[in-house]
Amino acid sequence: MSEKPILEKLAILADAAKYDASCSSSGTVKRDSTGSKGIGSTGGMGICHSYAPDGRCISLLKILLTNFCIYDCRFCINRASSNVPRARFNPAEVVRLTLDFYKRNYIEGLFLSSGIIRSEDYTMEQLVEVARLLREEHRFGGYIHLKTIAGASPELIARAGLYADRLSTNVELPTEAGLKSFAPEKTSATIRKTMAGVRVGLDDAAEAARGRLLKKAKAPRFAPAGQSTQMIVGADASRDDDILQSATSLYSGYKLRRVYYSAYSPIPDASSDLPPVRPPLIREHRLYQADWLLRFYGFSRSEIMEGADDGMLDLTIDPKLAWALQRREAFPVDINRAPREMLLRVPGLGTKAVERIIMARRLGAVRLGDLAKLTASVKKVLPFITTPDWRPGGLTDSANLRARFAPPPEQMSLAL
Amino acid sequence: MREIILNTPGDFAEWRDAARGLLAAEVPPEDIVWRQAGESASLFSDTTPLVPKRVVTLPRDLVTTLDRVICHRDANVPTRLYTIAWRALTDRRLLERRTDDDVDWLAKADKSIRRDLHKMHAFVRFRRLGEDETGRESFAAWFEPEHRIVRLGARFFRKRFYGMDWAILTPDARAIWQNETLTYGPGGTRNEVPDSDVVEAQWRMYYGSIFNPARVKIAAMRAEMPKKYWHNLPEAQDIAPLLAGAGARVERMRETAVQLANPRSDKWRVRGEAEAVIAGETATLEGLARGLQACTRCPIHCNATQAVAGEGKADARIMLVGEQPGDREDLEGRPFVGPAGQLLNEALDEAGLDRAQLYVTNAVKHFKFEPRGKRRLHQNPSTGEIDICRWWLDQERDLVRPDIIVSLGGSALRGLTGKSASIASVRGRPITLAGGETLVATVHPSFLLRLPDRQRAAAERTAFIADLAAARSLAKGISA
Structure with a gap:
C-alpha cells in the first residue's frame, strides 16, 4: 500500500476526530518554557486559537493516530464496517505537526485519539509514545490530552498520566442498553473500570503530594487536568433524565472535570438504523446548562427535573427558569438579604453576578438602578427579586410569565 | 490648572511617575489636564514645582488594574485613572464599590483590555x-x-x-x-512580515476538516472570533467557502443510500468476537469471578464500576463476609482495601490472624451509593438485594468450604442465614449454619470508624478483636 501524503492523512484523520466535542485546554498546572531551550506553556483558562463555522473552539490539534478500527460502533464514522477512506500517522508525523502548529501559535497542544488497531494495549502504547516523544525528546511544555483506550492495561494508563495533562474515556451512550445495541464491542463495565483506574492514579498522586516532607519536593505527576468523558445525545432513546443520572453518577465516582454532551450528528456512510437527522443542538445546550446547575448552582437532578416534562428538559426556556416557574412560592427574593445559595437560584443571575451582588451589598443597599452594573440580564431577574425600590407585585405569579421569556412561536415553513 | 504631557500613550511607567508626584502634592483631578505629545498646549498652565505633602500608597490590585487599563484607546483614560487613584487615597475599599460609576467604568474598561489581550494570545x-x-x-x-x-x-x-x-x-x-x-x-x-508560511496549507486543511457541516453556528463563531481579526488569520479566508458548501455536504449524507458494509470489516472484527464469550462456569473461584462481572440480577450493578469478588486462600479455614464494596473497593475491584479494610487488617493482626490465610468477601458484590457532588455516599443494600446476591455467596461457600465464617455486620448475617437478626442477639454464641460451617457474628469495621465517642470506640474495637480471636481459636479447635 502506498503511503498517502501528509496533507491527505491530515484531512482524513482530522475529519475522523471532529465528533469528539472536547477541545478544552484548561484546568492544568501552570508551567512555561522560561529558561529552557524548549517551547510551551499551560495554565489558567486555556486559549481558543480559532473557531470553526460550527461555532466550536479550536484549541488543540485534534486528530486520530489512525481511523482503522476493529470495533463496529454504529454511531461512529470510523467503525469497521464504514467505507470512509483510511489513513494512519506514525508517531513522528504527529510530533512534527504538533510542533509546527504550536510554534506558529495555531494551537495550545495536542488531543490525540485513535481507532483500535490490533489490541487496546497496542493502541494505547502508540498514543503514549507520541506524548513521550513530545515531552522527552522535544521538551514540549504545551497541553496534551490523550484518549485512554477502554480496556488498556493499568501500567499504560499510569504512563499516559505521566505525560498527559488530561485523560479521557468516552462512555459514548448514557445507558448500558444503548451501548449494547450500538457499540457491540464496548461494555460500560470496561469503560468504567478504565475511568476508575485513572481516578485511582489521580488519588494516589494527590496523596503522595500531600505526604511530601518538603513543600519544594517535586510532586508526582498524574494528569493534572484530570479526566473527562463524552456522551452522545440523540443517537439512542435515552431521556435527559437518564443522561443527567448517568452524569451525576460519573461525576461522583471518577472525579471527572467535565462530561461533554455531543449532539449526534449525521455522518457520511451512516449505519441504516441511525436516522440522518439534524443534530439536536438546543437539547445539547440545555443539557450543558443543567450540568452547570448541578455543579455550580447547588441544584440536584430531581430539582432540575421538576421543570422538565416526562424526563425531557424544556427546549424553549433554560432549566433554571423552568424550575423557578414551577417553584414560584420561593420568589421573589430580597437581593439585599438572600443567602448566596438562594441568589444562585434566581433566573438570570450567574455565579459572577451573585459574587458582585454580595460584594456590593456589604457596602450599602443595592437598588434597582444599581442592578445594570451587576448583571447583564436585569429584565429576566425582575420578576424574581425585590430591592428597596422594586417589588414585582403580581408579576411573579402571573400566568403569562413563561410567555415573557419563551421566544415567540415560529410558523412552520411550508416549504418543508 | 496643571498640564501634564504624556509622550507615549499606553506607557504605564510614564503615567505612574507623573501621577505619583501629583497625588503626593495633593493636586485634585479637576486641576489637571492630561495631554498627548503634539497637542496644542495652553499658555496659562501652572508650572510651579510640585511640593510633596503626603506619602502615596495604593492597593496592589488597583495598581495592576491601572497597569492594564492605561493601554485603553479611550483618550480620557489618563484623567479617569487619576480620578480613581485620587479617590482610592481616601477610600481603601473603592474597588469593592461595584455600583460606583468610576469603578463600573474601570471594570468595563479592564474587561475590554483583558478580552483584547486574550484575543492577542489566541490570534x-x-x-x-x-x-x-x-x-x-x-x-x-x-x-x-x-x-x-x-x-x-x-x-x-x-x-x-x-x-x-x-x-x-x-x-x-x-x-x-x-x-x-x-x-x-x-x-x-x-x-x-512574510506573507506566507509553508505550514499554513496544513493548518487550513485542518481547519476545514475539523469543521462539522451538519452544525453550522455562525453567530457563535463570530461572537468569539470577531470579524475585525479575520484579515490576519490565514484560516479565515476558508470560512465563506466552507459555509457555502456545508448545505450540500449534509444533503449528500442524507441522500446517500446506506452502502454495503466494508468487506474488510469482518477480518478486523474476528478478535473481538473471540473475547465476547462470557464464562458461565462456577467450578472454580476464577470462573465465578468472571461470571460475576456480567451479573445484572439486581438494579445496583448499573452505576457501580465493577462487581467485587472475594479473594484469598481458595481452601481457607476461615471466611470473612462483609457487607458490600465501598468507594475504593469499587474502583480497585478488590474487597476491603479502603479505610474499613485498613482497620480490618490491623484488627486481624492483633487477633493473630494472617489475612493471606483467609478468604475475604462481601454479602453484596456491587457498590450501592448515592451520588453527591464529587463523592459517592454509601447506601445500605436492601434485604431484597442481599437475598438476590446470596446466590454468589453460596457458590463461594461451596467452593472454599471454610470451617468458620465470620459475619461482619447485619447485612452479612442476612446474606449467610437468610434471616434478619440483630448482631447483639447472636454475638458471642457461635451457631452452626445449614452448610455445616460455624458462624461467628461480629460488627462491621466501618461501624467502628463511625463512632464519635473515643472511649466507646476503643471498647468496641477490643470486642471486635476478641470476636476475631474467638474465630481463630474455634478454627484451631476444629483442626486439633
Whole structure:
C-alpha cells in the first residue's frame, strides 16, 4: 500500500476526530518554557486559537493516530464496517505537526485519539509514545490530552498520566442498553473500570503530594487536568433524565472535570438504523446548562427535573427558569438579604453576578438602578427579586410569565 | 490648572511617575489636564514645582488594574485613572464599590483590555523567518489589537516561546524576543512580515476538516472570533467557502443510500468476537469471578464500576463476609482495601490472624451509593438485594468450604442465614449454619470508624478483636 501524503492523512484523520466535542485546554498546572531551550506553556483558562463555522473552539490539534478500527460502533464514522477512506500517522508525523502548529501559535497542544488497531494495549502504547516523544525528546511544555483506550492495561494508563495533562474515556451512550445495541464491542463495565483506574492514579498522586516532607519536593505527576468523558445525545432513546443520572453518577465516582454532551450528528456512510437527522443542538445546550446547575448552582437532578416534562428538559426556556416557574412560592427574593445559595437560584443571575451582588451589598443597599452594573440580564431577574425600590407585585405569579421569556412561536415553513 | 504631557500613550511607567508626584502634592483631578505629545498646549498652565505633602500608597490590585487599563484607546483614560487613584487615597475599599460609576467604568474598561489581550494570545499567527546555525528558529507576526497591549501581551509570548526567536509587530509598537532578551520598538507595517508560511496549507486543511457541516453556528463563531481579526488569520479566508458548501455536504449524507458494509470489516472484527464469550462456569473461584462481572440480577450493578469478588486462600479455614464494596473497593475491584479494610487488617493482626490465610468477601458484590457532588455516599443494600446476591455467596461457600465464617455486620448475617437478626442477639454464641460451617457474628469495621465517642470506640474495637480471636481459636479447635 502506498503511503498517502501528509496533507491527505491530515484531512482524513482530522475529519475522523471532529465528533469528539472536547477541545478544552484548561484546568492544568501552570508551567512555561522560561529558561529552557524548549517551547510551551499551560495554565489558567486555556486559549481558543480559532473557531470553526460550527461555532466550536479550536484549541488543540485534534486528530486520530489512525481511523482503522476493529470495533463496529454504529454511531461512529470510523467503525469497521464504514467505507470512509483510511489513513494512519506514525508517531513522528504527529510530533512534527504538533510542533509546527504550536510554534506558529495555531494551537495550545495536542488531543490525540485513535481507532483500535490490533489490541487496546497496542493502541494505547502508540498514543503514549507520541506524548513521550513530545515531552522527552522535544521538551514540549504545551497541553496534551490523550484518549485512554477502554480496556488498556493499568501500567499504560499510569504512563499516559505521566505525560498527559488530561485523560479521557468516552462512555459514548448514557445507558448500558444503548451501548449494547450500538457499540457491540464496548461494555460500560470496561469503560468504567478504565475511568476508575485513572481516578485511582489521580488519588494516589494527590496523596503522595500531600505526604511530601518538603513543600519544594517535586510532586508526582498524574494528569493534572484530570479526566473527562463524552456522551452522545440523540443517537439512542435515552431521556435527559437518564443522561443527567448517568452524569451525576460519573461525576461522583471518577472525579471527572467535565462530561461533554455531543449532539449526534449525521455522518457520511451512516449505519441504516441511525436516522440522518439534524443534530439536536438546543437539547445539547440545555443539557450543558443543567450540568452547570448541578455543579455550580447547588441544584440536584430531581430539582432540575421538576421543570422538565416526562424526563425531557424544556427546549424553549433554560432549566433554571423552568424550575423557578414551577417553584414560584420561593420568589421573589430580597437581593439585599438572600443567602448566596438562594441568589444562585434566581433566573438570570450567574455565579459572577451573585459574587458582585454580595460584594456590593456589604457596602450599602443595592437598588434597582444599581442592578445594570451587576448583571447583564436585569429584565429576566425582575420578576424574581425585590430591592428597596422594586417589588414585582403580581408579576411573579402571573400566568403569562413563561410567555415573557419563551421566544415567540415560529410558523412552520411550508416549504418543508 | 496643571498640564501634564504624556509622550507615549499606553506607557504605564510614564503615567505612574507623573501621577505619583501629583497625588503626593495633593493636586485634585479637576486641576489637571492630561495631554498627548503634539497637542496644542495652553499658555496659562501652572508650572510651579510640585511640593510633596503626603506619602502615596495604593492597593496592589488597583495598581495592576491601572497597569492594564492605561493601554485603553479611550483618550480620557489618563484623567479617569487619576480620578480613581485620587479617590482610592481616601477610600481603601473603592474597588469593592461595584455600583460606583468610576469603578463600573474601570471594570468595563479592564474587561475590554483583558478580552483584547486574550484575543492577542489566541490570534497572533507567526510566520517562519528561518533558523540560525544552532537550529534556533525565528518567527514574525503582524497583529492589530484593539488597544495598545503589545507590552502586556509580550509577557505571555516570552513564557510560551522562550526557546525560539520571535517578533510581534503592531501599528503602535513592536516586541522582539532575541538572544533571550525582550525589547520594544516603534510600530511597523504588514510588509515587514512574510506573507506566507509553508505550514499554513496544513493548518487550513485542518481547519476545514475539523469543521462539522451538519452544525453550522455562525453567530457563535463570530461572537468569539470577531470579524475585525479575520484579515490576519490565514484560516479565515476558508470560512465563506466552507459555509457555502456545508448545505450540500449534509444533503449528500442524507441522500446517500446506506452502502454495503466494508468487506474488510469482518477480518478486523474476528478478535473481538473471540473475547465476547462470557464464562458461565462456577467450578472454580476464577470462573465465578468472571461470571460475576456480567451479573445484572439486581438494579445496583448499573452505576457501580465493577462487581467485587472475594479473594484469598481458595481452601481457607476461615471466611470473612462483609457487607458490600465501598468507594475504593469499587474502583480497585478488590474487597476491603479502603479505610474499613485498613482497620480490618490491623484488627486481624492483633487477633493473630494472617489475612493471606483467609478468604475475604462481601454479602453484596456491587457498590450501592448515592451520588453527591464529587463523592459517592454509601447506601445500605436492601434485604431484597442481599437475598438476590446470596446466590454468589453460596457458590463461594461451596467452593472454599471454610470451617468458620465470620459475619461482619447485619447485612452479612442476612446474606449467610437468610434471616434478619440483630448482631447483639447472636454475638458471642457461635451457631452452626445449614452448610455445616460455624458462624461467628461480629460488627462491621466501618461501624467502628463511625463512632464519635473515643472511649466507646476503643471498647468496641477490643470486642471486635476478641470476636476475631474467638474465630481463630474455634478454627484451631476444629483442626486439633
